[in-house]
Amino acid sequence: MENKLTRKNYEWSNDYVRSLRLHHGLTQQQIARSIGISTRTYTSFELGTQKLRKENELKIKNYFTKRLSHKTEMDVIIDYLRIRLPFHDLDTIFQNVLKIKRQAFVVDEVKRYGYIGRYSIDQIQIYESVPDDNRGILIELSGQGCRQFESFLQQQQRSWLEFLKDCFAYQANITRIDIAVNDYKEALPLKRMLHKMERKEYKSKFKTSHFHWGTQVDEITDKTKASGISLYFGSMQSDFYMCFYQKNYEVAKKKHLKVCEVPIKNRYELRFSGNKSDQIVHQLTDPPNPIDICDLVFGYMKEYITFLLPSKAKNKKHWLVYPAWSLFLGGVSKISFVTDPKEISFERTKTWLQNQVMPTLKAFKIIDDTFQTEEIETMLAEANLGERHKKIIQSVINPNNSIIE
Numbered sequence: 001m002e003n004k005l006t007r008k009n010y011e012w013s014n015d016y017v018r019s020l021r022l023h024h025g026l027t028q029q030q031i032a033r034s035i036g037i038s039t040r041t042y043t044s045f046e047l048g049t050q051k052l053r054k055e056n057e058l059k060i061k062n063y064f065t066k067r068l069s070h071k072t073e074m075d076v077i078i079d080y081l082r083i084r085l086p087f088h089d090l091d092t093i094f095q096n097v098l099k100i101k102r103q104a105f106v107v108d109e110v111k112r113y114g115y116i117g118r119y120s121i122d123q124i125q126i127y128e129s130v131p132d133d134n135r136g137i138l139i140e141l142s143g144q145g146c147r148q149f150e151s152f153l154q155q156q157q158r159s160w161l162e163f164l165k166d167c168f169a170y171q172a173n174i175t176r177i178d179i180a181v182n183d184y185k186e187a188l189p190l191k192r193m194l195h196k197m198e199r200k201e202y203k204s205k206f207k208t209s210h211f212h213w214g215t216q217v218d219e220i221t222d223k224t225k226a227s228g229i230s231l232y233f234g235s236m237q238s239d240f241y242m243c244f245y246q247k248n249y250e251v252a253k254k255k256h257l258k259v260c261e262v263p264i265k266n267r268y269e270l271r272f273s274g275n276k277s278d279q280i281v282h283q284l285t286d287p288p289n290p291i292d293i294c295d296l297v298f299g300y301m302k303e304y305i306t307f308l309l310p311s312k313a314k315n316k317k318h319w320l321v322y323p324a325w326s327l328f329l330g331g332v333s334k335i336s337f338v339t340d341p342k343e344i345s346f347e348r349t350k351t352w353l354q355n356q357v358m359p360t361l362k363a364f365k366i367i368d369d370t371f372q373t374e375e376i377e378t379m380l381a382e383a384n385l386g387e388r389h390k391k392i393i394q395s396v397i398n399p400n401n402s403i404i405e
Helices: 014-023 028-035 039-047 054-067 090-098 142-155 162-166 190-198 247-255 276-283 295-306 321-334 345-373 375-382 388-395
Strands: 074-084 107-110 117-121 122-126 137-141 172-185 200-203 207-216 225-231 242-246 266-273 306-310
Touching: 014 054, 014 321, 028 039, 028 054, 039 107, 054 306, 074 142, 074 162, 074 276, 074 295, 090 122, 122 142, 137 142, 137 172, 137 200, 142 162, 142 200, 162 276, 172 276, 190 207, 190 225, 190 242, 190 306, 190 321, 190 388, 225 247, 225 306, 247 266, 266 276, 266 295, 295 306, 345 375
Parallel strands: none
Antiparallel strands: 074 137, 074 172, 107 117, 117 122, 122 137, 172 266, 200 306, 207 225, 225 242, 242 266
C-alpha cells in the first residue's frame, strides 16, 4: 500500500483485514460478495497491490465491525524509570521535582550504582553521590515504585508527562525507561511465537534474539512444571530491546496464586536505556509535536519485528504476515495509556517478614502456647522502634501527609 501505516489506520490495513478473515474461517469470495465488490478487487487489496476506493474501505470496516470484531484488552504503563539529575541539591529534588516531603523518606547508607546513600519510601528510591561526583542525584522507580509514585502524582494532580517535564527543567537525563503493554486476554499466543522463533519464521531489525522457557518444582508432587515463556528481541546490553513474557506465571509464583487467578496474562515490554531512553522521553514531552506513548509503542513493535507465514518461496520477503501477529498489532493499535496507583505497602519488607521471620515467630508462639508463657508478648513490648520504623508507620497510615502542598 502507498500510505504509511500508523497506529490509527493499521486496524483496517490489508494485513489486519486478511488476518480477521482467516481468524473466522471465511474466504475472499465470501467477503467480496458480502460487501459488493469483485473477488479480484478484494484479493488485490489483501495482497496490498491495489488501494480500494473510500466507499469500499468503509464497507469493509462496517462489515467487520458489525460481525467479526476481534476484541482484545490491553493497556500501556510506564514500568521502570531511572533519572539522573546533575547536581547535589536534595531539597530541590524533593520540593520541586518529586514534590514529596524529605522527612517522609527513610535514610540509609545503601550503596548502589556507585552512589553513597539512599532516601526511600518503599520502592521510590533516591540515591546521592559525593559532592565532586558529576552524576549528582539518581531517582529510581521499579515497576512497583512507578505504581506507588502514581499514587503521589494522583494526589498532586500531576501526570507522568508533567513530572518528566519538571525533571527536564533541571537538566535531567533519563538513563532508563521501560514501557509495558499489559495483555489481559492473551492477544498474542506466546507458545506459537516461540515455535516461530525456533523455525526462524520472522524478520527483525534486531541482530539477536533468544527465549527462555522457565521451569519450577511443584512443592506437592515434586515434579518439574512449566513456569512461563520469555521471548527476547535484541541484546540486553543494547540501548533498546523487547521482552514478551507470560506475566501470569511470574505473579502466580511470587504471590502463591494459581496462574488462572492472575488478571494479566502476557506482558510486552520495550526497554530503553542510555541515550535512547533520554531521546524517547524527549519525544514524548517536547512541546511542538509530542509523540503519543501508544503511537510510540505500536511504531517500535511494528518496525522491529514481524512474524511470518512461511510459503514455498525461499525468500522471506514473499512470505505473508502471520495472521496472529496482525491481529495482535490490530489490538495494539487501540490501546490506551493508563496509570494504576498503589498505596505504599512495603511489600518487600512484608515478604521478608513472611519468609524469614514468621516461621521462627510461629515456632516460639507454639512454645508459648504449650508452656503458657508470654515470651513473644514480652519481646514485642520491649522492642524499640527506630526512625525508619516510625516513617514506615507514618507512610502507610497517613500517606497524604508526605505531599508538598
